Amino acid sequence: MALLSVEDLEVRFFTRRATIHAVNGISFDLDAGETLGVVGESGCGKSVSSLAMLGILPKTGRITRGEVRFGDRDLVKLKDADLREIRGRDIGMVFQDPMTSLNPVLKVGDQVTEVLRKHLDMDKDGARREAVAVLDRVGIPHASERVYDYPHQFSGGMRQRVMIAMAIACRPKILIADEPTTALDVTIQAQILDLLKGLVKEEGMGLILITHDLGVVAGICERTHVMYAGRFVETAPTNELFDRPRHPYTLGLLRSVPRLDASQKEKLIPIPGAPPDLSILREGCSFAPRCPYATDESRERTPMLEGIDGPMHRVACWNPVPDAEVATVASSSLEASGS
């Protein structure tokens, strides 16, 4: 049985002006020790889905449908008091911006100990020792002294290590990392990703890695979900997704981000157009207005995720990019850049 099983999760924001359809029915399983990537452009609902799973949506947001099964419980139906026992203990979360995600007026050590004391019933000294140990583990030098420092005395990368320390302090079964490296510079990014990779391996944690950067999932994730306008549009083992993207959006994403392994000449082609307005929920594929392969059917009926090239690779598209064409498109972009 999967460690975490999300079933048809739907999240909406009810604001004064409009209803925002932020997440429109996503489903996935996470196994113990598995590393899952979720990629997509800004605003596609990545953060909202993870906040929804933990029950910490902003006030205007509500889960309107679906289940989040963890063990034998559905987190969506859980009382907040019970959910609080799970947050921080069984499921840890790391946020995007380490500069603003730590409390500026509390010592770093206290921010780590408070989660230990809440969940593990430790006394002050025990929690302090454990905090030093966990900070040491995430690679903070002189951790036993640095617990007395404040966040502003740490660099961005070190702060993100502190965030990770807080998230893994109670040895959670699941770690959700929402763009953990986006706010950091490239060398630090690599260090943080290495750290996460190592921790997941040692602890056997399930990791959900949220990012808009395909380079990040390529390095770590066994499986990757591509998200667009609140839905998963393609899901596959990461290698396969990179080699044979079948959804036009995935292909577009791949061609619009620089890749370390790409040849110098390969030109970046941005996806034309902008993501749809989430306050209007239309029938049809939400990518259709930007899609070169779109047909009348795409515009009228919403495609569901369905197996393609075997059960592991699934795509929600009426006209998946033909296998052969993936190569042609790639080479034609090469030619275009040559001329």
Added chain:
Amino acid sequence: MLKYIVRRLILTVPILLGLSILVFLFVRALPGGPAIALLGERATQESVEQIEEELGLDRPLPVQYLSYLRNILSGDLGSSVSTRRPIVDELKQRFPATFELAAMAMLFAVAAGIPLGYVAAKRYQGVLDNVSLVASLIGISFPVFFLALLMKYVFAVKLGWLPTVGRIDVTRSLEHPTGFYLLDAIIAGDGEAFVDVLEHLIMPAIALGTIPLAIVARITRAAVLDVLGEDYVRTAKAKGLDPSVVDRRHVLRNAMLPVVTVIGLQTGLLLTGAVLTETVFSFPGLGSWILNAIRFRDYAVIQGGILFFAGMFIVVNLLVDISYAFLNPRIRYR
């Protein structure tokens, strides 16, 4: 931290010096003069000159200032022209009165304002939020003396619940070793006197504290709303902390930073408010004293009093900055 405090203390020296010059010049720029004030409009030229010579007012300004400064430094602020009493003595007697009043007013403002602002923020745009918003607007725009008169009329004159004037019932005998009557009552172990002093304080303190109360409530509300949207509050929730812990450790502690600054500023402004309130309730504090001094062109009292007010303002600000530094590590470690 100690270094920070010492640096702040050293900084106050030039401020106080500059201030003493300003006050010195300001007083001399007032129309009329102490001789006229003492002798009346129809005094002869000679008697005016004689008085001025007696008071040293005929000497060049820098000389006057230097001797004034020398006296201040030796703890001598001169004597009142009208009562002939040393100003220091008068200060010793009146400062505790105003301090007690201001402390009670601020206590009232903070004790009510912070919870009110906090609750309003938590019920953002709810009924309670809107009610408190309107109430605080009224509180801010209500003239202090009008409120004081109104309260005096209703609770003292009509209902007779509270005394109208002074700090203590005139028939009561209480030793005053400190001049802080509440403290004196405690020292004497006189419970009745304590209650009596408290009853005399209630109305002036509320009148004086209303504006700070409204301002503290509004700033608290704004600060809490601000902090509730911060990433670190989301982090705290993601850790599974109880809502009360999130609020206390993460929300309130950060929201208090702007509130403390405002409390300090309001405490400074309270001293001006005290002039009106003390007059309405015939409260023998610094405010009514200075008001009288201005009326009688009592140079020495105005000089001494304003300098003292300014000194208090600086001390209050220093205390605020220090407590701010305590609350905010980013300042402490600069």
